[in-house]
Amino acid sequence: MELKKEPKVTKQLWYLTIKNFKSMIRELSQLIWIFGYPLVFILLMRFAYGLETYNIFAPGIIILAPIVLISQLAGHFADEKESGTLQRLITTPVSRQTILLSGLFSQLIVAAIQIVIILLLSLLFGAHFDSNANIFLLFFIPFLVAFLSLGFGLLLASIVKTAGSAAGLAWFIILPLQFLGGILSVEPIIEFIPTSLASEAMSAVMLDGSIEFDLVGLNLIYIAIWSLILIIIGILLFQRKTAIL
């Protein structure tokens, strides 16, 4: 029997990412969670509290959107472990690193779509965007928060055994990030946590059209460092968890 060529890692990564993405968008409950959770806050703030209050909170709500990826990613890997598909993939010539990266990439694709839709919905419901607001930064700040969420998601994935427990335990990360970071309050309770930094930067860009380094650049560097540390720890823990024994 003729042996096939060595499979290319980039192709494996692409196919796995597409597989993850398809699985995600074909599940209604996941779509509701990804888009519905931030949308509920938009509608609540806009219609229950009025346009003035909504304008104050809109940058925070946009930051809130990619945080749902924490439970998404942890749930994805827990599901792969629980259903045995992770092990089935491991019997093929694909590496665990490629499987892990494909999980991250598919979530980032979802995050990109989600952020664009939430930005458009915010605009549609009358949120204030300064005329000088930098469009790249409006997208990039929440996208950086998506990286941060993936870091937390990986940490969670290395702890949980089922998708159900991932969804439950994720709230112990999402709620502190949300409330302590001042996303839904006028002032952050803890200033140095990444959501507080992201919310501050987003407000500066969106409401004032600012690109000041102290308010935007520095905050983004801090968030990037937070994300990098979490992702590295998450990868190490996840690899230990899925090691062949």
Next chain:
Amino acid sequence: METAIETQNLKKYFGDIHAVDGIDLKIPKGSLFGVLGPNGAGKTTTIRMLSTILHPTSGDAKVLGFDITKEASEIKRRIGLCPQELVIYPRLTARENIHLIAQMHGMAKKDYKERTDDLLGKMNLLDRANSLVKGFSGGMKRRVNVLMAVVHEPELLFFDEPTAGLDPQSRRVVWDFIRDFQERECTIILTTHNMEEADDLSDELVIIDHGRIIAQGTPDELKGKLGEGDILEFKIKEIEQRDEIIKLAKTLDFVRWGKPVGKHRIVLNALDGLRRVSEIMDVVKVKMEDISVRKNTLEDVFIDLTGRRLRD
């Protein structure tokens, strides 16, 4: 003859549990090799070690000439595994599930598309190829599970209880498929606790119990060891009379052996058993609740070796 799998004193312990306790195997290339044993005998653990998803506690094993711990990546390129559980992506279509495995093995797009359609046709799934698997019946899902193991035309295939829970019709479809696959010079390792499956499909087999091999040979060789008599199975009410009945039955020269099975059953091997049931009844003088007569099966081999049924 070339060897597909060779193990020496292969062991896997999970704490105090000796799941696999020193297995020596030599499986020739191109054969359909059965691994028969009750649930928990160590069949799946053995398969998981040989397919490189579990490291052995000790011992050596080579699969297609590659060491299972040091050369796992070489083995992965050449094997296919059909797990016991239904391991499929429910929100992908049947076609997408099969394509994914082919893609992981680096098959060319044209090749895997053609091959997938061919396989789906053989398993009577072509009309549902683009339906999401989550809407499939159990039997259809199991057929997709099998196809995912074979799409890349592996040199060595592990089928771990491939027909568990299938209706007789679907089971036949899978058996025919496995036979067809073996004809393409592929080595197949089939674990099962279904004696009919092992008997019907295997060229050679081992019987495993408590992590050890307790018998090895072709199905006919193993059944032949029990002698040429028929198997008579009696169901009795009084379990305390069990040993006495066996003792009395063995006094008849045509009764070759007898074993208690479970609490209420006795199995006897008797030459020309069907015609001589009444003679046995005259000797044992106990009222039987049920009597059946059949030819030797692999289950009887297992009963002879362990005193238990495969499904006990």
